[in-house]
Amino acid sequence: MKSNIKLVIVDDQMLVQQGMKKLFDAHSHIEVVYQASNGIDVISWFKENKGIQVDVVLMDIQMPGMDGWETTELLTRKFPNLKIIGLSSYDNEAFIDRFLKCGGRGYLLKVQDITEIIDAIEQVVELGFYVNERVPLSKIQGFIDKKVIQNTFNTTDLTNQQIKIVQLICQEKTSQEIADILFLSKKTVESHRDKILLKTNSKNMAGIVLYAIKHQLISI
Template identity: 40%
Template sequence: MKKPIRIAVVDDHAMVREGFISRLKENEELEVVLDAGNGIELLEKLKKRTVDVVLLDLEMPEMDGFETTEKLSQKYPDIKTIIVSSHNEEAFINHLLKNGARGFILKENGSETLVDAIYSVIENGYYFNDRISKAMLNGLLKSETIKPSFNKVDLTPREIEIIRLMSKEYTTREIAEKLFVSIRTIDGHRERIFEKTKARNAIGIIMYAVKHNLLD
Protein backbone atom coordinates (compact mmCIF):
# COMPACT_ATOMS: atom_id res chain seq x y z
CA MET A 1 0.00 0.00 0.00
CA LYS A 2 1.43 3.38 -0.99
CA LYS A 3 1.96 6.07 1.61
CA PRO A 4 -0.96 8.48 2.06
CA ILE A 5 -0.70 12.10 0.96
CA ARG A 6 0.01 14.14 4.10
CA ILE A 7 -2.12 17.26 4.44
CA ALA A 8 -2.18 20.38 6.62
CA VAL A 9 -5.43 22.33 7.00
CA VAL A 10 -5.01 26.03 7.82
CA ASP A 11 -7.97 28.28 8.65
CA ASP A 12 -8.67 30.61 11.55
CA HIS A 13 -12.11 29.06 12.13
CA ALA A 14 -11.95 25.75 14.02
CA MET A 15 -15.29 24.58 12.60
CA VAL A 16 -14.02 25.09 9.04
CA ARG A 17 -10.89 23.07 9.80
CA GLU A 18 -12.97 20.30 11.35
CA GLY A 19 -15.18 20.27 8.25
CA PHE A 20 -12.21 19.77 5.94
CA ILE A 21 -10.72 17.10 8.19
CA SER A 22 -14.03 15.22 8.29
CA ARG A 23 -14.37 15.31 4.49
CA LEU A 24 -10.80 14.13 3.92
CA LYS A 25 -11.12 11.22 6.36
CA GLU A 26 -13.40 9.53 3.82
CA ASN A 27 -10.36 8.85 1.59
CA GLU A 28 -7.79 6.34 2.88
CA GLU A 29 -5.09 7.76 0.59
CA LEU A 30 -5.27 11.17 2.30
CA GLU A 31 -4.11 11.88 5.86
CA VAL A 32 -4.49 15.18 7.72
CA VAL A 33 -1.36 15.29 9.87
CA LEU A 34 -1.80 18.79 11.30
CA ASP A 35 -4.09 21.80 11.40
CA ALA A 36 -3.43 25.42 12.30
CA GLY A 37 -5.29 28.68 12.82
CA ASN A 38 -2.82 30.96 11.00
CA GLY A 39 0.48 31.01 9.15
CA ILE A 40 2.67 31.45 12.21
CA GLU A 41 1.16 28.39 13.87
CA LEU A 42 1.55 26.39 10.66
CA LEU A 43 5.24 27.26 10.24
CA GLU A 44 5.91 26.35 13.86
CA LYS A 45 4.23 22.95 13.47
CA LEU A 46 6.07 22.26 10.21
CA LYS A 47 9.32 22.18 12.19
CA LYS A 48 8.14 18.84 13.61
CA ARG A 49 5.87 17.40 10.91
CA THR A 50 6.30 16.84 7.18
CA VAL A 51 3.40 17.52 4.83
CA ASP A 52 2.85 17.22 1.08
CA VAL A 53 -0.11 19.59 0.64
CA VAL A 54 -1.36 22.63 2.55
CA LEU A 55 -5.00 23.71 2.26
CA LEU A 56 -4.75 27.41 3.05
CA ASP A 57 -7.30 30.07 3.87
CA LEU A 58 -6.33 33.65 2.99
CA GLU A 59 -8.00 35.87 5.56
CA MET A 60 -6.39 34.97 8.90
CA PRO A 61 -4.98 36.98 11.83
CA GLU A 62 -1.25 37.33 12.64
CA MET A 63 -0.04 35.89 9.33
CA ASP A 64 -2.52 35.73 6.46
CA GLY A 65 -2.57 33.35 3.51
CA PHE A 66 -0.69 35.69 1.17
CA GLU A 67 2.35 35.95 3.44
CA THR A 68 2.10 32.28 4.41
CA THR A 69 2.16 31.21 0.74
CA GLU A 70 5.35 33.17 0.18
CA LYS A 71 7.00 31.78 3.34
CA LEU A 72 6.07 28.21 2.40
CA SER A 73 7.53 28.67 -1.08
CA GLN A 74 10.80 29.95 0.38
CA LYS A 75 11.21 27.48 3.26
CA TYR A 76 9.40 24.39 1.97
CA PRO A 77 9.45 24.47 -1.86
CA ASP A 78 8.31 20.84 -2.13
CA ILE A 79 5.02 21.53 -0.35
CA LYS A 80 2.08 22.14 -2.69
CA THR A 81 -0.13 24.98 -1.45
CA ILE A 82 -3.81 25.00 -2.44
CA ILE A 83 -5.63 28.27 -1.78
CA VAL A 84 -9.17 27.87 -0.43
CA SER A 85 -11.00 31.14 -0.94
CA SER A 86 -14.19 32.83 -2.06
CA HIS A 87 -12.13 34.98 -4.47
CA ASN A 88 -11.50 33.95 -8.07
CA GLU A 89 -10.19 37.12 -9.74
CA GLU A 90 -7.37 36.72 -12.25
CA ALA A 91 -5.10 39.38 -10.69
CA PHE A 92 -5.47 37.66 -7.34
CA ILE A 93 -4.62 34.23 -8.83
CA ASN A 94 -1.62 35.66 -10.71
CA HIS A 95 -0.22 37.24 -7.54
CA LEU A 96 -0.50 34.03 -5.53
CA LEU A 97 0.98 31.89 -8.32
CA LYS A 98 4.04 34.13 -8.46
CA ASN A 99 4.40 33.64 -4.70
CA GLY A 100 4.26 29.85 -4.93
CA ALA A 101 0.61 28.73 -4.84
CA ARG A 102 -0.16 25.57 -6.82
CA GLY A 103 -3.93 25.27 -6.74
CA PHE A 104 -7.16 27.22 -6.22
CA ILE A 105 -10.55 26.01 -5.06
CA LEU A 106 -13.59 27.94 -3.91
CA LYS A 107 -14.89 27.54 -0.38
CA GLU A 108 -18.24 26.37 -1.70
CA ASN A 109 -16.69 23.54 -3.76
CA GLY A 110 -17.64 20.02 -2.70
CA SER A 111 -15.55 17.10 -1.48
CA GLU A 112 -14.95 15.73 -4.99
CA THR A 113 -13.33 18.99 -6.14
CA LEU A 114 -11.26 19.15 -2.96
CA VAL A 115 -9.89 15.65 -3.49
CA ASP A 116 -9.32 16.27 -7.22
CA ALA A 117 -7.30 19.39 -6.38
CA ILE A 118 -5.08 17.47 -3.95
CA TYR A 119 -4.35 14.66 -6.40
CA SER A 120 -3.80 17.12 -9.24
CA VAL A 121 -1.13 19.20 -7.49
CA ILE A 122 0.67 16.00 -6.49
CA GLU A 123 0.46 14.33 -9.91
CA ASN A 124 0.61 17.29 -12.30
CA GLY A 125 1.88 20.23 -10.27
CA TYR A 126 -1.19 22.49 -10.44
CA TYR A 127 -4.96 22.64 -10.11
CA PHE A 128 -7.40 25.28 -11.36
CA ASN A 129 -11.17 25.19 -11.25
CA ASP A 130 -13.12 25.46 -14.49
CA ARG A 131 -13.93 29.14 -13.91
CA ILE A 132 -10.44 30.32 -14.85
CA SER A 133 -10.44 31.87 -18.32
CA LYS A 134 -8.71 30.03 -21.16
CA ALA A 135 -6.91 33.25 -22.14
CA MET A 136 -5.43 33.59 -18.67
CA LEU A 137 -4.41 29.93 -18.60
CA ASN A 138 -2.67 30.22 -21.98
CA GLY A 139 -0.85 33.33 -20.75
CA LEU A 140 0.34 31.56 -17.60
CA LEU A 141 1.60 28.58 -19.58
CA LYS A 142 3.30 30.54 -22.37
CA SER A 143 5.01 32.89 -19.91
CA GLU A 144 6.07 29.80 -17.91
CA THR A 145 4.57 31.28 -14.75
CA ILE A 146 3.31 27.73 -14.30
CA LYS A 147 5.06 24.57 -15.50
CA PRO A 148 2.69 21.62 -15.14
CA SER A 149 4.34 18.20 -15.04
CA PHE A 150 1.99 16.22 -17.29
CA ASN A 151 3.88 13.33 -18.90
CA LYS A 152 3.35 12.86 -22.64
CA VAL A 153 1.06 9.93 -23.43
CA ASP A 154 -0.12 8.26 -26.63
CA LEU A 155 -3.38 9.77 -27.84
CA THR A 156 -5.32 8.76 -30.93
CA PRO A 157 -6.01 11.32 -33.68
CA ARG A 158 -9.68 11.34 -32.62
CA GLU A 159 -8.74 12.01 -28.97
CA ILE A 160 -6.52 14.92 -30.05
CA GLU A 161 -9.37 16.27 -32.19
CA ILE A 162 -11.70 16.14 -29.18
CA ILE A 163 -9.13 17.87 -26.96
CA ARG A 164 -8.87 20.70 -29.51
CA LEU A 165 -12.64 21.12 -29.51
CA MET A 166 -12.73 21.04 -25.70
CA SER A 167 -10.13 23.82 -25.67
CA LYS A 168 -12.53 25.91 -27.79
CA GLU A 169 -15.22 25.36 -25.12
CA TYR A 170 -17.40 23.06 -27.21
CA THR A 171 -19.85 21.09 -25.06
CA THR A 172 -20.04 17.30 -25.29
CA ARG A 173 -23.23 17.61 -27.34
CA GLU A 174 -21.63 20.12 -29.73
CA ILE A 175 -18.57 17.89 -30.19
CA ALA A 176 -20.82 14.91 -30.94
CA GLU A 177 -22.77 16.92 -33.53
CA LYS A 178 -19.61 18.25 -35.17
CA LEU A 179 -18.04 14.78 -35.43
CA PHE A 180 -21.33 13.05 -36.39
CA VAL A 181 -21.21 10.58 -33.50
CA SER A 182 -23.30 9.96 -30.39
CA ILE A 183 -22.89 11.77 -27.08
CA ARG A 184 -22.12 8.39 -25.51
CA THR A 185 -19.20 7.93 -27.94
CA ILE A 186 -17.77 11.33 -26.99
CA ASP A 187 -18.24 10.54 -23.30
CA GLY A 188 -16.20 7.37 -23.83
CA HIS A 189 -13.42 9.30 -25.57
CA ARG A 190 -13.39 11.94 -22.83
CA GLU A 191 -13.15 9.27 -20.14
CA ARG A 192 -10.13 7.71 -21.86
CA ILE A 193 -8.51 11.14 -22.33
CA PHE A 194 -8.83 11.90 -18.61
CA GLU A 195 -7.55 8.43 -17.71
CA LYS A 196 -4.52 8.66 -20.02
CA THR A 197 -3.46 12.23 -19.17
CA LYS A 198 -4.35 12.03 -15.44
CA ALA A 199 -6.07 15.40 -15.79
CA ARG A 200 -8.77 16.06 -13.21
CA ASN A 201 -10.96 18.49 -15.17
CA ALA A 202 -11.20 20.28 -18.52
CA ILE A 203 -8.65 22.89 -17.43
CA GLY A 204 -6.19 20.07 -16.75
CA ILE A 205 -6.75 18.76 -20.28
CA ILE A 206 -5.97 22.20 -21.71
CA MET A 207 -2.80 22.44 -19.59
CA TYR A 208 -1.74 19.06 -20.98
CA ALA A 209 -2.52 20.13 -24.55
CA VAL A 210 -0.60 23.42 -24.32
CA LYS A 211 2.39 21.74 -22.66
CA HIS A 212 2.61 19.18 -25.48
CA ASN A 213 1.73 21.55 -28.36
CA LEU A 214 -1.51 19.84 -29.34
CA LEU A 215 -3.58 22.96 -29.98
CA ASP A 216 -3.90 24.70 -33.34
Protein backbone atom coordinates (compact mmCIF):
# COMPACT_ATOMS: atom_id res chain seq x y z
CA MET A 1 0.00 0.00 0.00
CA LYS A 2 1.17 3.47 -0.91
CA SER A 3 2.57 5.17 2.15
CA ASN A 4 1.94 8.85 1.44
CA ILE A 5 -1.09 9.71 -0.65
CA LYS A 6 -1.40 13.33 -1.78
CA LEU A 7 -5.05 14.38 -1.67
CA VAL A 8 -7.00 17.39 -2.88
CA ILE A 9 -10.46 18.12 -1.41
CA VAL A 10 -13.13 20.08 -3.27
CA ASP A 11 -16.41 20.86 -1.50
CA ASP A 12 -18.46 24.04 -1.40
CA GLN A 13 -19.82 23.20 2.04
CA MET A 14 -17.17 24.48 4.40
CA LEU A 15 -18.43 22.17 7.10
CA VAL A 16 -17.71 19.13 4.95
CA GLN A 17 -14.49 20.50 3.55
CA GLN A 18 -13.01 21.48 6.91
CA GLY A 19 -14.39 18.39 8.63
CA MET A 20 -12.81 16.09 6.06
CA LYS A 21 -9.48 17.84 6.45
CA LYS A 22 -9.60 17.16 10.19
CA LEU A 23 -10.60 13.55 9.61
CA PHE A 24 -7.66 12.96 7.28
CA ASP A 25 -5.31 14.59 9.79
CA ALA A 26 -5.80 11.46 11.87
CA HIS A 27 -4.59 9.28 8.99
CA SER A 28 -0.92 10.03 8.51
CA HIS A 29 -0.57 8.18 5.20
CA ILE A 30 -2.99 10.60 3.54
CA GLU A 31 -1.87 14.18 3.17
CA VAL A 32 -4.30 16.94 2.17
CA VAL A 33 -2.21 19.15 -0.10
CA TYR A 34 -5.00 21.54 -1.12
CA GLN A 35 -8.65 22.20 -0.42
CA ALA A 36 -11.11 24.35 -2.36
CA SER A 37 -14.74 25.43 -2.32
CA ASN A 38 -15.36 25.49 -6.05
CA GLY A 39 -14.27 24.22 -9.43
CA ILE A 40 -12.65 27.43 -10.60
CA ASP A 41 -10.24 27.51 -7.66
CA VAL A 42 -9.06 23.91 -8.19
CA ILE A 43 -8.52 24.44 -11.90
CA SER A 44 -6.36 27.51 -11.29
CA TRP A 45 -4.50 25.80 -8.45
CA PHE A 46 -3.61 22.90 -10.76
CA LYS A 47 -2.48 25.37 -13.42
CA GLU A 48 -0.23 27.23 -10.98
CA ASN A 49 1.13 24.08 -9.35
CA LYS A 50 1.87 21.82 -12.28
CA GLY A 51 4.91 20.30 -10.59
CA ILE A 52 3.13 19.21 -7.44
CA GLN A 53 2.24 15.56 -7.25
CA VAL A 54 -1.45 14.82 -6.60
CA ASP A 55 -2.70 11.27 -6.37
CA VAL A 56 -6.40 11.62 -5.66
CA VAL A 57 -9.06 14.33 -5.75
CA LEU A 58 -12.20 14.05 -3.64
CA MET A 59 -14.70 16.04 -5.67
CA ASP A 60 -18.09 17.20 -4.42
CA ILE A 61 -20.53 17.01 -7.31
CA GLN A 62 -23.28 19.45 -6.44
CA MET A 63 -21.60 22.83 -6.30
CA PRO A 64 -22.78 26.25 -7.45
CA GLY A 65 -21.00 27.70 -10.47
CA MET A 66 -18.66 25.12 -11.95
CA ASP A 67 -19.96 21.83 -10.62
CA GLY A 68 -18.11 18.59 -9.94
CA TRP A 69 -18.95 17.10 -13.34
CA GLU A 70 -17.59 20.00 -15.34
CA THR A 71 -14.53 20.36 -13.11
CA THR A 72 -13.77 16.64 -13.36
CA GLU A 73 -14.08 16.73 -17.12
CA LEU A 74 -11.69 19.65 -17.45
CA LEU A 75 -9.18 18.20 -14.98
CA THR A 76 -9.09 14.73 -16.54
CA ARG A 77 -8.56 16.29 -19.94
CA LYS A 78 -5.48 18.11 -18.65
CA PHE A 79 -4.32 15.31 -16.32
CA PRO A 80 -5.56 11.98 -17.63
CA ASN A 81 -3.86 10.04 -14.85
CA LEU A 82 -5.50 12.02 -12.09
CA LYS A 83 -7.83 9.87 -10.01
CA ILE A 84 -10.95 11.80 -9.13
CA ILE A 85 -13.53 10.33 -6.76
CA GLY A 86 -17.01 11.86 -6.77
CA LEU A 87 -18.69 12.76 -3.51
CA SER A 88 -22.41 13.36 -3.41
CA SER A 89 -25.48 13.25 -1.22
CA TYR A 90 -27.48 11.62 -3.97
CA ASP A 91 -27.58 7.93 -4.79
CA ASN A 92 -28.75 8.56 -8.31
CA GLU A 93 -27.71 6.41 -11.25
CA ALA A 94 -27.91 9.28 -13.74
CA PHE A 95 -25.52 11.26 -11.53
CA ILE A 96 -23.10 8.35 -11.24
CA ASP A 97 -23.04 7.62 -14.96
CA ARG A 98 -22.54 11.23 -15.81
CA PHE A 99 -19.67 11.46 -13.36
CA LEU A 100 -17.93 8.40 -14.77
CA LYS A 101 -18.45 9.81 -18.27
CA CYS A 102 -16.65 12.94 -17.13
CA GLY A 103 -13.64 10.80 -16.21
CA GLY A 104 -14.38 10.01 -12.56
CA ARG A 105 -12.85 6.87 -11.08
CA GLY A 106 -15.35 6.23 -8.32
CA TYR A 107 -18.44 7.55 -6.56
CA LEU A 108 -19.01 7.92 -2.83
CA LEU A 109 -22.00 9.01 -0.80
CA LYS A 110 -21.72 11.46 2.06
CA VAL A 111 -23.67 9.09 4.29
CA GLN A 112 -20.77 6.67 4.08
CA ASP A 113 -18.34 6.25 6.93
CA ILE A 114 -14.91 7.85 6.77
CA THR A 115 -13.36 4.38 6.75
CA GLU A 116 -15.08 3.65 3.44
CA ILE A 117 -13.73 6.88 2.05
CA ILE A 118 -10.23 5.94 3.14
CA ASP A 119 -10.74 2.53 1.51
CA ALA A 120 -11.87 4.20 -1.70
CA ILE A 121 -8.83 6.46 -1.76
CA GLU A 122 -6.46 3.55 -1.21
CA GLN A 123 -8.18 1.42 -3.82
CA VAL A 124 -8.19 4.17 -6.40
CA VAL A 125 -4.43 4.65 -5.89
CA GLU A 126 -3.75 0.92 -6.23
CA LEU A 127 -6.18 -0.07 -8.98
CA GLY A 128 -6.99 3.20 -10.69
CA PHE A 129 -10.67 3.06 -9.82
CA TYR A 130 -13.01 2.39 -6.91
CA VAL A 131 -15.59 -0.33 -7.25
CA ASN A 132 -18.63 -0.84 -5.02
CA GLU A 133 -22.30 -1.82 -5.21
CA ARG A 134 -23.27 1.40 -6.92
CA VAL A 135 -20.34 1.38 -9.32
CA PRO A 136 -19.71 -2.22 -10.44
CA LEU A 137 -16.53 -3.16 -12.26
CA SER A 138 -18.47 -3.71 -15.48
CA LYS A 139 -19.64 -0.12 -15.49
CA ILE A 140 -16.17 1.31 -14.88
CA GLN A 141 -14.72 -1.00 -17.52
CA GLY A 142 -17.35 0.16 -19.98
CA PHE A 143 -16.31 3.76 -19.60
CA ILE A 144 -12.58 2.97 -19.70
CA ASP A 145 -13.01 0.91 -22.88
CA LYS A 146 -14.94 3.59 -24.63
CA LYS A 147 -12.28 6.20 -23.83
CA VAL A 148 -15.17 8.44 -23.11
CA ILE A 149 -14.93 12.13 -22.32
CA GLN A 150 -17.00 13.38 -25.20
CA ASN A 151 -20.38 14.88 -25.25
CA THR A 152 -20.38 14.87 -21.49
CA PHE A 153 -22.28 18.09 -21.22
CA ASN A 154 -25.17 16.41 -22.90
CA THR A 155 -26.13 14.90 -19.60
CA THR A 156 -29.33 13.51 -20.95
CA ASP A 157 -30.47 12.23 -24.26
CA LEU A 158 -32.27 15.48 -24.86
CA THR A 159 -31.08 17.92 -27.49
CA ASN A 160 -30.14 21.45 -26.53
CA GLN A 161 -33.40 22.74 -27.92
CA GLN A 162 -35.31 20.17 -25.91
CA ILE A 163 -33.39 21.05 -22.76
CA LYS A 164 -34.30 24.72 -23.27
CA ILE A 165 -37.94 23.73 -23.64
CA VAL A 166 -37.79 21.59 -20.50
CA GLN A 167 -36.37 24.53 -18.56
CA LEU A 168 -39.13 26.80 -19.82
CA ILE A 169 -41.78 24.21 -18.93
CA CYS A 170 -40.32 24.26 -15.43
CA GLN A 171 -40.84 28.02 -15.43
CA GLU A 172 -44.53 27.33 -15.97
CA LYS A 173 -44.48 28.61 -19.52
CA THR A 174 -47.12 27.39 -21.95
CA SER A 175 -46.24 26.03 -25.37
CA GLN A 176 -47.35 29.32 -26.93
CA GLU A 177 -45.10 31.30 -24.61
CA ILE A 178 -42.18 28.97 -25.27
CA ALA A 179 -42.80 29.31 -29.01
CA ASP A 180 -42.64 33.11 -28.71
CA ILE A 181 -39.41 32.93 -26.68
CA LEU A 182 -37.66 30.50 -29.04
CA PHE A 183 -39.17 31.91 -32.25
CA LEU A 184 -40.92 28.67 -33.13
CA SER A 185 -44.49 27.83 -33.91
CA LYS A 186 -46.61 26.58 -31.05
CA LYS A 187 -47.03 23.32 -32.94
CA THR A 188 -43.29 22.78 -33.18
CA VAL A 189 -42.92 23.30 -29.47
CA GLU A 190 -45.67 20.75 -28.95
CA SER A 191 -43.92 18.18 -31.08
CA HIS A 192 -40.80 18.73 -29.01
CA ARG A 193 -42.89 18.19 -25.92
CA ASP A 194 -44.01 14.87 -27.36
CA LYS A 195 -40.41 13.78 -27.88
CA ILE A 196 -39.50 14.97 -24.39
CA LEU A 197 -42.32 12.97 -22.86
CA LEU A 198 -41.17 9.93 -24.80
CA LYS A 199 -37.49 10.30 -23.92
CA THR A 200 -38.04 11.05 -20.27
CA ASN A 201 -40.62 8.33 -19.86
CA SER A 202 -43.17 10.82 -18.61
CA LYS A 203 -46.91 11.02 -18.95
CA ASN A 204 -47.23 14.77 -18.45
CA MET A 205 -45.30 17.83 -17.37
CA ALA A 206 -45.16 16.70 -13.76
CA GLY A 207 -42.86 13.93 -14.93
CA ILE A 208 -40.85 16.36 -17.02
CA VAL A 209 -40.27 18.64 -14.03
CA LEU A 210 -39.11 15.74 -11.85
CA TYR A 211 -36.83 14.55 -14.64
CA ALA A 212 -35.35 18.04 -14.93
CA ILE A 213 -34.56 18.07 -11.22
CA LYS A 214 -33.09 14.57 -11.15
CA HIS A 215 -30.90 15.39 -14.13
CA GLN A 216 -30.08 18.84 -12.82
CA LEU A 217 -31.43 20.65 -15.85
CA ILE A 218 -32.81 23.09 -13.33
CA SER A 219 -31.79 23.83 -9.77
CA ILE A 220 -34.10 24.00 -6.81
